[in-house]
Amino acid sequence: MLQGEAQGQNDQQYWLERIHHLPPAPELPLNISPQQIEHPNIQRLSRLLPTQTLVSFKQAADKHGLTAEALLLGCYSEVIRQWSKRQDFTLTLTQMGRRPYEEGIDQTVGNFLQPQLLPVSCVAESTFSERMLEVQTLLYQGKLHASFNGIQVLRELTSRKQENRAISMPVVFSNTLTPELAEWVPDWRGPGSREVYASNQTPQIWLENQITLEQQGLGIHFNYVDGLFPANLAQDMMDAYLDLLNQVISDEALSEQTIWQKTGAVVSIPESDKAERRAANDTFVDIRPRLLHDSLLDAAKNRPDAVAIEQGDKRLTYGELVAKSTHLAAKLRESAHIEAGDIIAVSLPQGPELILGILGILQSGGAYVSIDPALPQQRRLQLLHRCQAKAVVTSTATFTRPDEYQPFLRVDLDILPDDAPLASVPPIQCADDLAYVIFTSGSTGEPKGVMISHNNAVNTLEDINRRFRVTADDAVLSIAPAGFDLSVYDYFGVLGAGGRLVFLAADAQNDPKIWCETLIHHGITIWNSVPAPVKVMVDRASDLLASSKLRLILMSGDWIPVDLPDAIRKALPDVQVISLGGATEGSIWSICYPIAHVEKDWVSIPYGKPLANQRFHVLNEWLEDCPKWGIGELYIAGEGIAQGYWADPEKTAQRFFTHPKTGERLYKTGDLGRYIQNGLIEILGREDNQVKINGYRVELGEVEFALLSLQAVNHVVIDAPVHPKSGQRQLVAYLVLHENVDCDHETLKQRCREQAQSTLPPYMVPTYFVILPYMPLTANGKIDRKALPAPWPEEQTQTAETKPVSATESRLLNLWRELLQHDDLDVNAGFFDVGGDSLIAVALLSTLREEFKVTAVQEQDLIEGLFMNTSIRQFAQIIESMKQLDGVSLG
Known part of the structure; x- marks a missing residue:
């Protein structure tokens, strides 16, 4: 503490009172983790602010009550804010700290830079002028309490937060020219001195804006860790900084409102980036408004004898489907007094009857909600009450108890006549009316019902069919439940094109080999699912998969492993692999990326570009466009945006709103993302809970x-x-x-x-x-x-007790190694403890059936064992006891 004990205590108290309110460091886009760079290589970008420009800059600062140093720092903070994920952050300042407390200090050569922290925090409504004055105030207050320096503050912060590693603020502003930029005196360095090179290479620094005096003006330098940031990011930031400094000067000559009165972001996005985004969002396609089921009805008129739905040995033609659904529609109108958009629930297992029920609901004028009959009864009733369903379409084959679903009106498909004529029920709804509601998880315990209109969904379906040339020659194997929005494309996209919809046989096991056998037997051409089942098929049944007629694989709903597309093409060299994304609230999909080639350095598959008549935006906390590589939240606009959440205006207002400046209706996805090259978007994960x-x-x-x-x-x-x-x-x-x-x-x-x-x-x-x-x-x-502690056991060194002690254990150990794709296994560790999950469990059961000739009855014991997190040793005991009862030797 340089100025005596009293001053030192005062400075320490100043910072300790503010320490818990310090924002974190700027969250800038990174190319790799800083921990991966063992020996940082510092690169340097340098520009010159000529003396005459510098004079004009200082005049602008004086006019607005600012020092030139504060204005330079403030402009730097605006640039950082533009690329930072958070608008509030803390910078490190290094100031010349040569203070005259010791005699002869002015004759001493050495490093007198003094670190200081600067919290940058403001609201979107504040003007640029107000933000600059706030920076100057904080800068001045920090200097007044500088004896407790930035390093000491960070040590205290690390100690209080009990962090395992030291907290740092690695984005830096270094001014070696104070007071007031040394008044631009040419000989400030001393007689005969000359700057040869200047750079602060402290290992904790990621990016530094260094201000130096040159003979022709002011030197602006950006020092940055090579390889840490995406390509050209430092150059883009330097260009933005100089552009902002020039704006500050040039706007002084304008009489109208200038940058000083502007609220929100003042850093310009390059015109080339704007052009890429305009091109990506230029998605207009003339898709006429229709009802969700109109294309299916058209297909039935044109090809009534063509097969529409298959399940095992069951076949249902388009004519039969529409005839039966028409009777159901008439029954619903008669018994439930349907008005346009009324909610009708359908609770049926996957198969022809499910599609019949959904189509009948839509023909009646209602909107459907799927209630999975396999859900617990309490959950089913909760959803019915939540959506205020006028009726429930089900069957006695699904629920034998006649009082199931009371007090709701129940309409059983069993009562429909088999010889229903092919007639139509005049529609009572229009394209803007509600078509279906899909319930997604809700934060308060109440599920959220996403309301999708006919036109919302038709816009997506028509685009996908046009984009990938889906015709009556195509067939899709539908594995998505009706309560999952991928099913909407299977039911109305493929059937709307006149194709075939195929379900797994009702008694089929959840097995990738059975999926592949179904693909081959039914001539399936389109696969539509989340990535995990595709990966299971590739891993467990690639030979069978190669014999299929698949031409198009649509994957969405979760991260696509970067090695999966190439693995798919090893089995199916000519297949189209497509990544789709968006949200249920965006009508199935809103963005698309055809995966042609996966670069070796990719950590994720690009999210892509918007679908027809839909748009994407990456916005910061102020709802302003983020620059390229800048992380923001993803917002969807356009024809796919849902009507809102069923009977929940509060949540609807939180997620669906009109942009205050553009007037565009937006859906706030909660996903983080950023623009990368060529107008593509990269998704980075969920923002919320x-x-x-x-x-x-x-x-x-x-x-x-x-x-x-x-x-x-x-x-x-x-x-x-x-x-x-x-x-x-x-x-x-x-x-x-x-x-x-x-x-x-x-x-x-x-x-x-x-x-x-x-x-x-x-x-x-x-x-x-x-x-x-x-x-x-x-x-x-x-x-x-x-x-929160990790739920899985800590690593244990394998001992003699944990090694396999029988042939069965050894065989199981090898199977687990193959499926889990790692060797770090212990025969006493539970299945989930070593990385198992429900999808790996499906593959494991499939393998066990073949490896140990397990019967269907015995398989139930294995399923229960998996559920109880059984170990290899326990599994071996179960299998050996089974075979002993059967009199079979495991050899």
Whole structure:
């Protein structure tokens, strides 16, 4: 503390009072993790602000009550803000700190740079002038309390947050010219001195704006770590900085409103980038408004005898489908008094009857909601009450109890006549009316019903069929449940083109080899699913897959592994592999990327460019366009945007709104993304508390809500960490119990699992349940998710006890190694503990059937074993006991 104990204590107190309110460092776009760069190589960009320009710059600063230093710093912070994911952040300043506290200090040669922190925080409504004055105030206050320097502040912050590694603020502004840029005195360095080279190469610095005095003016330098940032990012930032400095000068000559009165971003996006985005969003295609089922009805008129739906040995022609659905429509109008857009639920297993039910609902004028009959009864009734359904279409074959679904009106397909004539029911709805509602996970325990109009969906379906030339010669194997929006394309996209819709046989096992056999037997040409089933087929049945007629693979709903497209093409060299994306709220899909070639350095498949009559924007917290590589939130605009959430105007207003400046209606996706090269968008993950598990979107709060209904549970946090071995996300429930709960922990975990199974879909049931004495909190009182313990066991050194001790264990160990794709296995470790998940379980059961000749009855024991997180040793015991009962030697 350089100015005496009193001043030092005062400075320390100043910073300690503000330490917990310091924003983090700017979140700039990175090419790789900084931890991957062992020996940073500093690159340098240099530009010159000529003396005459510098004089004009200082005059502009004086006019607005600013020092030139503050204005240079403020402009730098505006550039950083434009590329930062967050608009509030902290910069490190290095100032010349040669203070006259010691005699002869002015004759001393050495490094007198003094680090200081500058928190940059403001609101979108503030003007550029107000933000510059705020920067100057904070700069001045920091200098007044500089004896407690930036390094000391960061040490204290690291200690208080109990971080495992030191906190740093690696984006820097270095001014070696104070006071007031040394008044541009040519000999400030001393008689006979000459600058040869200047750069601050502190290892913690990622990007530094260094201001130096040159004989012809002011030197502007950007020093940055080579390879850390995307290509040309530092150059783009330097160009933006100089452009802003010139704007500050040139606007002084204007009489109208200038940059000083402007709110929001003042840093310009390059015209070349704007042109790329305009081209990407120029998506107009003339698609006439129609009802969702109109194209299907047209196909039935043109080809009534053509097969529409197949399941096993069952066939249903277009004529039969429409004839039966017409009778259902008439029955619904008569019994439920349907008006346009009324909600009618359908609760049927996948198959021809499901499509018949949905088509009948649409022909009646209603909008359909699919209620999966396999869901727990409590969940089914919750959804029915939530959507206020006027009726439920089902069958006695699905539910034998006549009182199922009371008090709702139940209409059974069994009562429809088989000889229904091919007639039409005049439509009562228009293209803007509601077509269907799909329920997605909700944060309060209440699912959100996404309302899609006929025109919303038709815009997507027509574009996909046109884009990929889908015709009556095509067939799709539909594996998506009717409550998952991918099914809408299967049902109305392919059938609308006159093609065939194929379901797996009702008794078919969930097995990739059976999927492939179905592809071959039915001549399937189109596959439409999340990526995981495709990967399972490629891994487990590539030979069969190669014999199929697949020409088009559509993948969406989750991350596509970067090695999957090439693996697909090894089996199917001529297949088109397409990445699709968007949101349920955007009518199935809104963006597309044909995967032709995967670069070796890609960490993800590009999200792509918008579909017809749809648009994408990457916006910051101020709803302004982010520059190339700048991370922002993804917003969808255009014809696909849903009407909103069913009976929830509050949530609708939060997610669907009109942009205050452009007037464009937007949907806020909650996904982070950025523009990369050629107008393409890259998606970077969820912004809010939602995750995707095997392609299904899960709101963690809904799972928490289900578990909190248990009396013993006081607090629940659901997390979805990535398993270190499988690389897949798994749901984990962290529980804090009420005091004096008299229950064994393992018993309680089982109760929690049963509660989740009785109220939630299978993909929302946590894999792990972890009981904690308390929830870890951050300094701000929020749940510290980073401090939650890993649910899987820590690595253990394999001993003699954990090695295979039988031939069965050895065979199982080899199978697990192959499926889990790693060797770090212990025969006593549970299936989920070593990275297993539900999709790997499907592949494992398929392999066990062949390897150990397991019967259907015996398979149930294996399924239960998987569910209980059984180890290899326990699995071996189950299999050996089975074979002993059968009198079979395992050899």
